[in-house]
Amino acid sequence: MEKKFKRDLRSLEKVFDFIDNFIAKQGIDHSIKNAVYLAIDELFTNMVRYHPKNRNDISLALKKEKNKVIIRLIDRDVEPFDITKSKDPNIQASLDERSPGGLGIYLTKNVVDNIQYEYRDRTSIITLTKNLGRKNV
Amino acid sequence: MFDIRMKDHGEVALSGRFDAAQVEKARSVFDQLTTTTVVDFKELDYISSAGLGVLMATQKRLKDAGHKLRLKNVTGHIRDVFNIARFDLIFDIE
Numbered sequence: 001m002e003k004k005f006k007r008d009l010r011s012l013e014k015v016f017d018f019i020d021n022f023i024a025k026q027g028i029d030h031s032i033k034n035a036v037y038l039a040i041d042e043l044f045t046n047m048v049r050y051h052p053k054n055r056n057d058i059s060l061a062l063k064k065e066k067n068k069v070i071i072r073l074i075d076r077d078v079e080p081f082d083i084t085k086s087k088d089p090n091i092q093a094s095l096d097e098r099s100p101g102g103l104g105i106y107l108t109k110n111v112v113d114n115i116q117y118e119y120r121d122r123t124s125i126i127t128l129t130k131n132l133g134r135k136n137v
Numbered sequence: 138m139f140d141i142r143m144k145d146h147g148e149v150a151l152s153g154r155f156d157a158a159q160v161e162k163a164r165s166v167f168d169q170l171t172t173t174t175v176v177d178f179k180e181l182d183y184i185s186s187a188g189l190g191v192l193m194a195t196q197k198r199l200k201d202a203g204h205k206l207r208l209k210n211v212t213g214h215i216r217d218v219f220n221i222a223r224f225d226l227i228f229d230i231e
Contacts, residue, residue: 009158012157034182037183038218041157041185045157045185049157091223091226094227095196100186100190100193103222104185104186107185137217
């Protein structure tokens with residue numbers, strides 16, 4: 001299943017509906033739902049925030065392969081941002097030292113099993129793999 | 138559908154999905170808090186880092202005035218996200 005979404009945080013409700021439809025059609029255990037929501041929500045939100053003036057829609061593709069769900073987000077005409085190289089926030093720090101920055105990608109890394117980043121022709125392609133059966137959030 | 142409301146006894150109750158599109162709505166309540174306040178997560182189904190950011194910013198602001206947020210009914214997905222983010226280190230979770 002693949003769909004394009006308007007680059008707007010208000011699209012998140014439609015993104016969640018799209019995920020719900022995918023999970024229902026594929027007969028996937030609902031325990032995976034919040035992990036898939038979170039991984040996609042965080043990356044989609046980053047794409048909206050980092051390129052607010054970009055008029056291109058953001059593509060989301062979901063596919064079930066054996067015991068895995070493959071998630072692909074495609075963002076066109078953007079600067080590169082390799083999330084696999086982003087620095088993790090210091091989650092052990094005191095309240096005074098903590099900031100929300102970087103928490104979204106950190107959460108994503110913790111709820112999926114693999115992340116791949118490709119950048120070509122000014123297009124970012126992020127591919128996430130979520131193993132079914134793993135404990136979910 | 139996200140909602141945030143003040144209960145009669147001063148608690149803040151959250152429900153639905155708390156994502157980046159809901160930050161403004163949530164801040165309209167959290168920014169009004171001036172004292173130690175209980176936040177009830179019983180009816181909240183989902184939270185992203187945007188929601189965590191609102192909670193963290195409020196906790197920092199209240200701490201400066203000698204107050205804090207106390208979080209209750211943190212279960213399931215919300216508990217797991219808090220565990221990953223180590224919110225147990227910076228919040229009282231009942």
